[in-house]
Amino acid sequence: MTGTAVKEHLPSEALTDLVAAQLATPAHPVVSAFAGRVAQRYGAAAEAVLFYGSALRTGDLSGTLLDFYVLVDGYRHAYGSTGLAIANRLIPPNVFYAEETIEGVTYRAKYAVLSTAHFCQLASPACFNVSVWARFAQPSMLVWVREGRPDLIRTVANAVAQAPATLLRAARPMLPASSTIRDLWVAAFALTYGSELRAEKKGKGLELFDLAPDYYLAITAPALRAAGIPATVAGDQVQLPTATGTQRLIGSVAWSLRSLQGKLLSALRLIKATATFTGGIDYLAWKITRHSGVTVEIKPWHRRHPIIGGLFLFRDLKRKGAIR
Structure with missing residues (x-):
């Protein structure tokens, strides 16, 4: 060519x-x-x-x-x-x-x-x-x-x-x-x-x-x-x-x-999605487990308070290395 x-x-x-x-x-x-x-x-x-x-x-x-x-x-x-x-x-x-x-x-x-x-x-x-x-x-x-x-x-x-x-x-x-x-x-x-x-x-x-x-x-x-x-x-x-x-x-x-900017915006989008996305916190857990192999445990209070639960879940997943 x-x-x-x-x-x-x-x-x-x-x-x-x-x-x-x-x-x-x-x-x-x-x-x-x-x-x-x-x-x-x-x-x-x-x-x-x-x-x-x-x-x-x-x-x-x-x-x-x-x-x-x-x-x-x-x-x-x-x-x-x-x-x-x-x-x-x-x-x-x-x-x-x-x-x-x-x-x-x-x-x-x-x-x-x-x-x-x-x-x-x-x-x-x-x-x-x-x-x-x-x-x-x-x-x-x-x-x-x-x-x-x-x-x-x-x-x-x-x-x-x-x-x-x-x-x-x-x-x-x-x-x-x-x-x-x-x-x-x-x-x-x-x-x-x-x-x-x-x-x-x-x-x-x-x-x-x-x-x-x-x-x-x-x-x-x-x-x-x-x-x-x-x-x-x-x-x-x-x-x-x-x-x-x-x-x-x-x-x-x-x-x-x-x-730095992208990870901050990603975190904000994930938190926002817990409010706009039906079953968002469950979807987040499914996707992270599927791609990273890290098992994500969703507790009842996470679903009752999805935005706060999303923040705590995000912290735990970072500690486990499930998200980078």
Whole structure:
């Protein structure tokens, strides 16, 4: 394959087109039906629903929760509640639980709510925190769009296309000058996993790449181009200019700050989710046990006082090393 030289900041139309094609991948009928029902909960405020996460990667729809992002036109319109609207703006996103019975089978999901404008901002280089752009650097699907709003398809594609470019731009000083595409993304995802409270074991980035290698092989060159990173991509090899000592120092400080900020925000989101997420404290225990192998004991008083219980549970899990 001829090498693709990436020498200047170029328009990301090529990247947006690739991401748009991924977003347009037909979803399983269960996923589409579930997404439509979740969108109905927000009536005229709902604009689009994205499907992402482990169920998309593995195709397992019943053994885990489906993961959705619901995009709305505004928080007050979506909730009719000042409290939820303020919480969604200050500590985004709000996360909720949903169950739907489809063709006699009960499926479960968690879904996050963001306004479309807020999602665009959180996926862009304007956002220091990794939460949105780390997730949407991975493959996702646009599984529901408000009828009569075809413009939303391109709006969402442009927003999602920012995510892989933002990730590579942020990771750039910490990446090796010469690597395979696989190692490039594994290293980049390792940085993001270290910037949130995560129960997953080390090596998650490798799993992410190996479940969708064609996607990452396709988007690497245009994502680097969109990020303004000079690079040469030839086959599965990537060559970047060697980062200077100053660049690496600045990058190291930035990722240390992201880790502090990200873990604080993760803790705040978990505490908030105990109030917005039906059975949230039980879900938290299930997920942590599933990913870390650490058994989590939920006591009756945790359920009676979920926010205080969540704080004590968080402390205990940190001590046990279940979350990092």
